[in-house]
Amino acid sequence: MSFAQVSHHVNHTCATQTTPRGSAANSRGHTPQQSPRTKTPGKDTSPFSSPRSSKGAMIIIRFNASYIQSFKNSMTKSRSIMRNYGGSLLGVGSKIYSIEGNWNPQKYCVGVLHFANRQQADLWYVSDPLIKQQDWLDGADFICVPLYTAAPLDKCVFEIMDLKMSNPKAFFEEYIPNTTDSMVAHGATPCVAATEEHSRIASDYRGLWEPGMVIVHCWPSLQAFRQSYDSEEYQYWKNFRQTCTCTECDVVVFQGETFPF
Structure with a gap:
């Protein structure tokens, strides 16, 4: 499944059974009083939604x-x-x-x-x-x-997500549309949205790392990433991703250093 092949009919089953809206707690123990407003099903305008030629x-x-x-x-x-x-x-x-x-x-x-x-x-x-x-x-x-968006030269902080998917439908139809705009507003550029198929194709490259779904965001600073990740509006969707869409979630972030090259 690619981002372009995802339909736009929202599946609420997982959210209803596993993470009732208004009761998802974040990693710091804070419980939002109500869930963030979800987008109305329809045309998804996120950077990952439409077919486009690869940017490398x-x-x-x-x-x-x-x-x-x-x-x-x-x-x-x-x-x-x-x-x-x-x-x-x-x-x-x-x-x-x-x-x-x-x-x-x-x-x-x-x-x-x-x-x-x-x-x-x-x-x-x-x-x-x-x-x-x-x-x-x-x-x-x-x-x-x-790459589906060229990595901006002025955004040298890389966030890499390696996700073992259990419910890709919920991930693409609920998590992505309801988090991308907020991340972009905090300064993120979504660059890589690789399906598990892409990752399997990449397995002919050597090493022990066997990725699932790989996503890369570029950020202007570590602070910008942290503000987005720790924001109250993201806590519900982080919990949704962890409990409703994935069996494993690896998320790392680092400052991409340059040197005379």
Whole structure:
């Protein structure tokens, strides 16, 4: 299922049975007096709703934090090859904040690359003599996901969500339409909305990371992300996502650092 294939008939079953409106508590113990107003079923105008050509491909590299300097050195040495395939480094996160789930923030760093399309990303991956070594960075995790909005250069904070879906219908028809506008108002740019199918296609990239639904938002600052995530209006929908749409939710955020490249 892609974002473009989702119908617009709202399914209220899960919300009614699992998270009664007006009673969902947030992670800090606050219970909203009433649920946020839901959008009227109809045409979804969120950035993920309509068919559009891909704005490129994003490679996400997760590696052991002890190799952060080796990663930077490798990117510098390989920059000419990467540029030959239209690639660029968007940033590297040396300090990861685990917001939900099981990512160990002391264990991992993350690099984010951009390519014009998946084909160019594949060609770079198999052509770079340093990167294609199986023991590079002691076995880094690679995934490749499609960009549906170009990552803004002035928004260098990356939020990565890895979701194991149990009810994609509720996720697409309720969670997405009722949270996207608020996130955008707080400064987010939704960049990646990869279905589980995209993630399986990406599994030919090496590593132990087996993602489910991968979503990436770019933010202007860590503070902007935190204000959105902690906002009262988001607490109901966060609880809805966690209890009604997913069996596992990993959410991490980091400042994408740049360096002479």
